[in-house]
Amino acid sequence: MAEPTPRVKLPRSIEPGVPFTVKTRITHPMHTGERHDSEGALVPRRIINRFVVSYGGEVVISVNLEPAVSADPYIQFEMAVPASGLLEFQWFDDDGSVYSLQKQVEVG
């Protein structure tokens, strides 16, 4: 499997205290553990089981994911920030890997 690639989309300009939409996605097969491959062997479960977004160290949103979440998990939410800061995204894989992405948010 190719290394999962996270992507995050933010609006071009962000005003302090004004809600903006955050779109997130990571390439990942989200193997449910229920499916068989072409040879009939069960493909073991391997999913992104947790997604956490924090801003300046404060948790913005955390999500527990189950196998019912689609492949290439897409999560969108709305947030607001009082001032400029670092927005951090982390995806936790069943295999222990953690995929991270950071975005500097400049308000103004």
Add this chain to the structure above:
Amino acid sequence: MMAPTRRDVLLLSASATAAALIPAGAAEASNGVWQAIDEFTGGALRLEGGVLLDAPEIFDNGGAVPIRVVAEGARRIALFNDGNPNPGVAEFTFGRLVRPEATIRIRLARSQTVYAVAEMEDGTFREASQKIAVTVGGCG
């Protein structure tokens, strides 16, 4: 804390008058969805209203069904299904900087009902549900 939109105010005021208890085990489900919801709520009663579950009634691709859920005043929202092998879908915990709203794409193995259960700031629980018909099931 963000100000609620006019739509949310309407949604909440409509729901307050129409609030009704959700009957326990309202339908037969074989995948343990009622037990899963009880684990999330600690067995607390759930009220209808206050949760907007925005999902298609019919969707072609069960592998990626778009779901949007909003519950103004919620700390946590969990999504469940009654027709996949496992009843859990996703659970969102909201901090101070985010609106209690999320959009996600989910897999539905067949046509079934999706439930959104919200834990409110006062510790009560609210629920909404939506039947979704899928033309092609998203393989479990």
